[in-house]
Amino acid sequence: MTTDAPLVELLPNVKAFIGEKRKMLIDGKWVTAKSGEFFEVVNPATGEVIAHAPSGGKADVDAAVAAAKRAFESGPWGKITPAERGKIIWRIGDLIMKYQEELAQLEALDNGKPISVARAADVVLAAELFQYMAGWCTKLDGRVLNLSVPYTPGVEYHAYTRREPVGVVAQIIPWNFPLLMAAWKLGPALASGCTVVMKLAEETPLSGLKLAEIMQEAGVPDGAVNIITGFGETCGAPLAAHPDVAKVAFTGSTEVGKLIARAASNDLKKVTLELGGKSPNIILNDADLNIAIPSAANAIFFNHGQCCCAGSRLFIQEGVYDEVVAGIAEIARNMKVGPGLDPTTEMGPLVSQVQFDRVSGFLKSGIDQGASFAAGGARVGDKGYFVAPTVITNVREDMKVYQEEIFGPVVTATRFKDADDELLRMANDTIYGLGGGVYTRDISKAHKIAARIRTGTVWINTYNIFDASMPFGGFKQSGWGREMGVEVFNNYLETKSVCVGLG
Ligand code: NAI
Numbered sequence: 001m002t003t004d005a006p007l008v009e010l011l012p013n014v015k016a017f018i019g020e021k022r023k024m025l026i027d028g029k030w031v032t033a034k035s036g037e038f039f040e041v042v043n044p045a046t047g048e049v050i051a052h053a054p055s056g057g058k059a060d061v062d063a064a065v066a067a068a069k070r071a072f073e074s075g076p077w078g079k080i081t082p083a084e085r086g087k088i089i090w091r092i093g094d095l096i097m098k099y100q101e102e103l104a105q106l107e108a109l110d111n112g113k114p115i116s117v118a119r120a121a122d123v124v125l126a127a128e129l130f131q132y133m134a135g136w137c138t139k140l141d142g143r144v145l146n147l148s149v150p151y152t153p154g155v156e157y158h159a160y161t162r163r164e165p166v167g168v169v170a171q172i173i174p175w176n177f178p179l180l181m182a183a184w185k186l187g188p189a190l191a192s193g194c195t196v197v198m199k200l201a202e203e204t205p206l207s208g209l210k211l212a213e214i215m216q217e218a219g220v221p222d223g224a225v226n227i228i229t230g231f232g233e234t235c236g237a238p239l240a241a242h243p244d245v246a247k248v249a250f251t252g253s254t255e256v257g258k259l260i261a262r263a264a265s266n267d268l269k270k271v272t273l274e275l276g277g278k279s280p281n282i283i284l285n286d287a288d289l290n291i292a293i294p295s296a297a298n299a300i301f302f303n304h305g306q307c308c309c310a311g312s313r314l315f316i317q318e319g320v321y322d323e324v325v326a327g328i329a330e331i332a333r334n335m336k337v338g339p340g341l342d343p344t345t346e347m348g349p350l351v352s353q354v355q356f357d358r359v360s361g362f363l364k365s366g367i368d369q370g371a372s373f374a375a376g377g378a379r380v381g382d383k384g385y386f387v388a389p390t391v392i393t394n395v396r397e398d399m400k401v402y403q404e405e406i407f408g409p410v411v412t413a414t415r416f417k418d419a420d421d422e423l424l425r426m427a428n429d430t431i432y433g434l435g436g437g438v439y440t441r442d443i444s445k446a447h448k449i450a451a452r453i454r455t456g457t458v459w460i461n462t463y464n465i466f467d468a469s470m471p472f473g474g475f476k477q478s479g480w481g482r483e484m485g486v487e488v489f490n491n492y493l494e495t496k497s498v499c500v501g502l503g
Pocket residue numbers: 172173174175176199200201202230231232233235236237238240251252253254256257259260274275276307308355358405406407
């Protein structure tokens with residue numbers, strides 16, 4: 001179902017923001033790329049150019065890393081008290097809410113997501129993430145240790161650990177949740193006392209550049225956060241390989257994640273990676289279908305399937321298979337597909353021509369390999385990058401649509417007989433391990449299956465629930481390390497042991 005309601009009127013500030021060629025934030029100053037080049041920012045609902053952002057390259061990366069290094073070594077960020085740091089980070093959250101509508105409009109325009117979702121989810125979660133992390137600043141304590149030291153009898157020691165920031169952090173983020181991914185990465189890095197160079201995704205630089213303004217307004221000192229724009233190979237790669245970067249935090253494709261891990265191996269930088277997924281979502285015969293059907297639809301259609309943890313492989317027990325497939329197909333057919341700026345839109349366009357072509361290629365492969373379509377299977381309209389919410393049946397394990405991450409609103413439905421080892425084998429038979437779900441009224445069965453799904457997150461009788469307190473990340477080729485929760489600090493803090501001989 002398509003929608004053609006009137007679009008949200010852009011705020012004057014948003015019009016001004018996109019009307020001017022954007023600059024990047026390096027060392028507290030707004031600068032163009034040293035090359036003088038810009039790239040075009042495209043509205044995915046129309047394919048039209050809406051803004052321009054600097055095409056940063058190696059020289060800009062060098063300047064940004066030098067600023068972050070100076071800010072780390074001698075600048076105020078490492079020297080102010082944890083409480084002061086916390087207050088600045090908290091203020092970032094407050095200001096995100098002050099600019100909520102501006103940020104939501106930029107996100108809907110640039111990424112294509114429904115403005116209702118950008119307002120209620122992306123912006124609010126970003127604000128909450130900063131405020132959750134702000135609270136940790138004053139709590140990242142070390143421990144006092146009780147030493148025995150058997151080879152120095154009679155001598156006493158006082159030993160303790162300190163938790164110190166790793167240093168300059170390079171952060172490279174994707175386009176599916178532009179503002180939220182920036183928040184997930186910047187919040188803990190700043191709370192740890194690290195300084196940062198972040199490269200935004202070339203598809204969606206707008207909300208991150210607005211966030212950079214907000215960070216300045218909140219009082220983040222010059223050089224502590226540098227936000228740059230540019231392409232992966234010419235801007236991301238030199239950033240990830242820079243010798244003065246102590247740690248790289250990356251979210252994106254598994255392919256680029258491997259390149260980053262390889263580049264980092266030269267000087268053994270710390271690396272965290274949040275990569276692809278092909279998450280299993282299991283519905284048992286005894287599930288409450290009033291919950292399971294809409295939840296399984298949301299698991300794949302939320303953000304147009306452009307979620308690393310999208311529940312893209314549905315496994316449905318045979319007693320409820322027909323009802324579940326029919327239910328999800330009906331939701332798919334009734335979803336309002338339209339531009340993100342239409343307030344009634346439930347699903348927007350894919351982010352780019354490239355992603356549209358990629359997802360369309362998967363749909364074609366499904367047709368070629370003999371799959372059936374209970375809903376969708378084609379584009380919507382003839383301009384912009386809209387793909388219909390799609391439910392694929394008659395799936396075989398050798399099909400590309402079943403094996404590979406599609407990153408679009410496309411789910412495969414597989415029927416199973418018993419909730420046994422064979423079901424778990426199928427669910428875990430993937431190189432990925434990011435998310436997963438199980439729906440059942442049997443709590444014992446639910447927890448047993450949750451324990452056996454080899455993924456970083458398992459949702460029971462729900463899906464796509466995120467919270468700043470809940471760690472998120474992948475098993476297997478879905479990545480290294482965790483974002484959010486207290487676990488994220490393992491990636492941004494070094495532990496130092498200090499041992500004092502007391503005689
Ligand atoms: P990508 O991995 O190429 O891009 C993500 C970020 O990495 C962007 O900022 C990009 O500029 C940067 N990048 C690209 N090449 C780089 C390099 N050689 N060195 C350093 N940085 C580099 O992902 P892309 O091409 O946008 O999407 C391809 C596929 O990746 C999608 O279809 C999807 O399957 C997956 N993906 C997964 C995401 C996730 O949340 N885990 C997010 C985006 C994409």
